[in-house]
Amino acid sequence: MAVATQSLEELCINSIRFLAIDAVEKAKSGHPGLPMGAAPMAYVLWDKFMRFNPKNPQWFNRDRFVLSAGHGCMLQYALLYLTGYDSVTLDDLKQFRQWGARTPGHPENFETAGIEVTTGPLGQGIANGVGLAMAEAHLAAKFNKPDATLVDHYTYVILGDGCNMEGVSGEACSLAGHLGLGKLIALYDDNHIS
Secondary structure, eight states: OOOOOOOHHHHHHHHHHHHHHHHHHHHHHOOHHHHHHHHHHHHHIIIIIIOOTTTOOOTTOOEEEESSSGGGGGGHHHHHHTTOTTOOOOOHHTTTTTTTTTSSSSSOTTTSSTOSSOOTTTTHHHHHHHHHHHHHHHHHHHHTTTOOOOOOOEEEEEEEEHHTTHHHHEEEEEHHHHHHHHTTTEEEEEOOOO
């Protein structure tokens, strides 16, 4: 009988899922749906496309990642842990949603390195992502020269259907289109629940 083996990609995706399941179960609180469903696209994004440095979370030209659906933050915490950020340890994951933990129930900037913006209210994250992309475009226009590119990063946002139901997200996306923010990439978790 042949033994089934997982590819490294499948192992990574399932590790994200199981870290999320275990943390939510231990906390007896949380939202495992987004980490379970979005794990494949988040893995591919972080492994194949995003530029970041876990040893230097404030590296200026890092790509920005915003989890607009902040209630699914175990996805982001698992990614930070698995990619080597010192700000999220296995013990931190075990303290998910506990008082004083570095892994609160919604991602909080300044609480955990690797979290670009605090999110929670649906739609807020995509609006913050538009702001980050506007800042990148402004700085690139001001400081980049034909022979020297100083500012060159992308902003990636994962948002769900709940985010898209909020007025702020529609207004922010309209502004992004009007401004031609080509370095803003939104990944849509269409879970058909909201």
